Amino acid sequence: MSGLKQILFLTLHEKRDVALAVFFGFLAGVAGVALLASSGYLISRAALTSQMTILIVMGACLKLFGLASALSRYAERLFSHRATFTMLSNLRSSFFEKLSPLAPGIFSHYRSGDLLARIVGDVESLQNFLLRVLYPPIVLLLVFLSTIFFSAYFSMGIAAVIAIGAFLTVFAVPAVFAMRQRTIHNAARASRASLSTESAELLHGFRDLKINQRLEQKQQQLEDFSGDYGSQQRKEGLEENLSQSVNGLVALLASFFVLGLGAYFTAAGELDGLYLAMLVMISLGAFENVSPMAAFPAHFEENRKAASRLDEVAPAAPVLKGDGQPPQWPFDITLDNINFTYRGEERAALTDISLQIEPGTKTAIVGPSGSGKSTLLQLLLNILEPDEGTIRLGGRELAELDQEKVWESMNAVLQENHFFFGTIKSNLLIANESASDEQLEAALSQVQLAELALSMKVGEKGQNLSGGQKQRLAIARAIIRRKPLWILDEPVSSVDSITAKAIYSELFSSGKDESFIIVSHDLTALSQMDQIIVMDGGKIVESGTYDSLMQKKSYFYELKQIEKDVFA
Numbered sequence: 006m007s008g009l010k011q012i013l014f015l016t017l018h019e020k021r022d023v024a025l026a027v028f029f030g031f032l033a034g035v036a037g038v039a040l041l042a043s044s045g046y047l048i049s050r051a052a053l054t055s056q057m058t059i060l061i062v063m064g065a066c067l068k069l070f071g072l073a074s075a076l077s078r079y080a081e082r083l084f085s086h087r088a089t090f091t092m093l094s095n096l097r098s099s100f101f102e103k104l105s106p107l108a109p110g111i112f113s114h115y116r117s118g119d120l121l122a123r124i125v126g127d128v129e130s131l132q133n134f135l136l137r138v139l140y141p142p143i144v145l146l147l148v149f150l151s152t153i154f155f156s157a158y159f160s161m162g163i164a165a166v167i168a169i170g171a172f173l174t175v176f177a178v179p180a181v182f183a184m185r186q187r188t189i190h191n192a193a194r195a196s197r198a199s200l201s202t203e204s205a206e207l208l209h210g211f212r213d214l215k216i217n218q219r220l221e222q223k224q225q226q227l228e229d230f231s232g233d234y235g236s237q238q239r240k241e242g243l244e245e246n247l248s249q250s251v252n253g254l255v256a257l258l259a260s261f262f263v264l265g266l267g268a269y270f271t272a273a274g275e276l277d278g279l280y281l282a283m284l285v286m287i288s289l290g291a292f293e294n295v296s297p298m299a300a301f302p303a304h305f306e307e308n309r310k311a312a313s314r315l316d317e318v319a320p321a322a323p324v325l326k327g328d329g330q331p332p333q334w335p336f337d338i339t340l341d342n343i344n345f346t347y348r349g350e351e352r353a354a355l356t357d358i359s360l361q362i363e364p365g366t367k368t369a370i371v372g373p374s375g376s377g378k379s380t381l382l383q384l385l386l387n388i389l390e391p392d393e394g395t396i397r398l399g400g401r402e403l404a405e406l407d408q409e410k411v412w413e414s415m416n417a418v419l420q421e422n423h424f425f426f427g428t429i430k431s432n433l434l435i436a437n438e439s440a441s442d443e444q445l446e447a448a449l450s451q452v453q454l455a456e457l458a459l460s461m462k463v464g465e466k467g468q469n470l471s472g473g474q475k476q477r478l479a480i481a482r483a484i485i486r487r488k489p490l491w492i493l494d495e496p497v498s499s500v501d502s503i504t505a506k507a508i509y510s511e512l513f514s515s516g517k518d519e520s521f522i523i524v525s526h527d528l529t530a531l532s533q534m535d536q537i538i539v540m541d542g543g544k545i546v547e548s549g550t551y552d553s554l555m556q557k558k559s560y561f562y563e564l565k566q567i568e569k570d571v572f573a
């Protein structure tokens with residue numbers, strides 16, 4: 006469904022509130038026109054008659070229309086805003102539902118600042134869809150139709166002038182400005198997106214920029230983006246003012262025409278002079294309502310663009326859509342002739358990968374940096390999908406399984422782990438909300454972090470923890486989760502080798518029947534593994550047990566020799 010259509014669908018989902026808002030908006034508009042019409046009639050009548058009853062009735066009508074206009078306006082605001090906020094909340098939920106399955110790989114398609122601009126800026130701009138785009142033309146059309154029918158009773162000529170004025174102010178002028186807005190608005194939106202993206206980059210890379218003395222340069226760049234956005238906003242403002250002035254002028258001219266034509270008809274005896282002031286007041290009252298149409302072009306363009314940017318997000322990234330049940334543990338994992346190339350890259354990250362992992366075994370994936378180890382783990386986690394070949398868990402194709410359920414059987418510790426602002430305890434409870442303090446403390450001891458109190462504060466992104474502490478905390482989380490399939494990507498690369506060995510021996514002794522798939526640069530602790538997969542340039546160059554690979558005296562043996570020489 007295209008962007009605006011979906012927003013329309015979500016808005017019309019609140020059909021009761023939308024209908025009530027239109028009804029009360031119409032009532033407020035018509036009551037406003039009736040108020041002015043009756044005041045015009047009252048002025049003429051008071052000049053021509055001394056009948057007190059008519060004047061009293063007209064005075065009462067004035068009060069009634071005034072009250073009806075105010076109450077209807079209140080009801081219109083109430084229902085239209087209620088419909089808008091419900092629509093916005095539905096939109097946020099539906100956008101989040103679309104985004105959620107793409108989450109692990111989404112940053113390879115969108116920069117975080119761009120996503121933030123879409124989630125916050127674009128969703129917020131859509132709050133104007135009902136209030137400033139959909140509903141003003143409908144209400145205005147209804148008010149004008151009633152006004153035209155009423156005026157036609159007294160003078161067809163005056164009704165025609167009002168009809169032409171309505172066409173110009175409700176359709177023609179806004180349509181011309183909507184076309185002009187398109188270019189200006191696209192430029193403003195593009196510079197807003199650049200500003201947001203660059204701001205997010207500056208925030209994330211602040212430390213690195215400072216260390217490399219590039220902060221000022223980046224700041225200057227950001228100021229340029231901000232200046233550019235400011236000037237685009239000014240242009241938008243000027244255009245909106247121009248649209249308002251032109252529309253106001255056309256409305257005023259229409260009222261002048263009504264007056265001129267009315268005077269002519271009265272002089273020619275075609276119109277009772279008693280109604281002239283009333284008809285002029287009617288046109289003034291009706292055209293008073295057109296002011297929201299001046300802002301219509303800007304809002305329409307903004308909403309059209311925002312809706313299509315939100316709509317873009319979903320199809321851009323592959324949706325992992327399987328819903329099958331993963332097999333019950335224990336299950337084996339097989340990879341058959343897997344090929345994978347990152348989007349936009351020419352070189353394949355993985356070529357012809359085939360391997361078998363039996364349940365309850367320990368597999369190490371080793372190889373030089375960039376050889377494809379982490380990519381292989383991401384395929385196993387179903388975060389990436391292979392271009393060719395199949396991955397099976399217990400004989401069932403991974404692509405057809407429900408991703409969330411697959412993760413339910415895994416303890417994954419990847420190279421980057423996020424820590425939230427809070428305490429050690431709150432960060433551990435993410436893995437299992439019902440874990441007791443004793444369980445949390447036991448997990449901390451298993452990763453040699455017994456010295457950290459559960460109540461210790463954790464800064465944003467775990468800033469107050471060392472690299473090794475963060476890695477161990479991530480393993481502690483996985484221990485608390487305790488699932489039978491461990492997928493670990495360089496889990497102790499920042500931990501000293503004695504502590505790393507102690508952690509591995511804790512994990513292996515407490516998880517005897519569990520499967521471990523570990524990516525590691527460290528070749529020292531590999532003798533305990535059942536299988537070692539050696540990768541280079543995206544291919545498996547050899548595999549086997551530690552002893553068999555050492556006896557073979559091939560690639561792995563040479564890596565070991567290099568390691569020995571370096572650390573000798």
Ligand SMILES: Nc1ncnc2c1ncn2[C@@H]1O[C@H](COP(=O)(O)OP(=O)(O)OP(=O)(O)O)[C@@H](O)[C@H]1O
Pocket residue numbers: 113347348350354372373374375376377378379380381
């Ligand atoms: N998101 C990505 N987009 C494009 N190319 C990528 C992406 N991530 C990795 N690559 C490329 O894929 C290849 C394999 O990378 P991968 O991270 O799997 O290697 P690795 O063996 O895990 O390296 P390391 O040991 O340094 O973590 C590399 O050439 C890398 O540049």
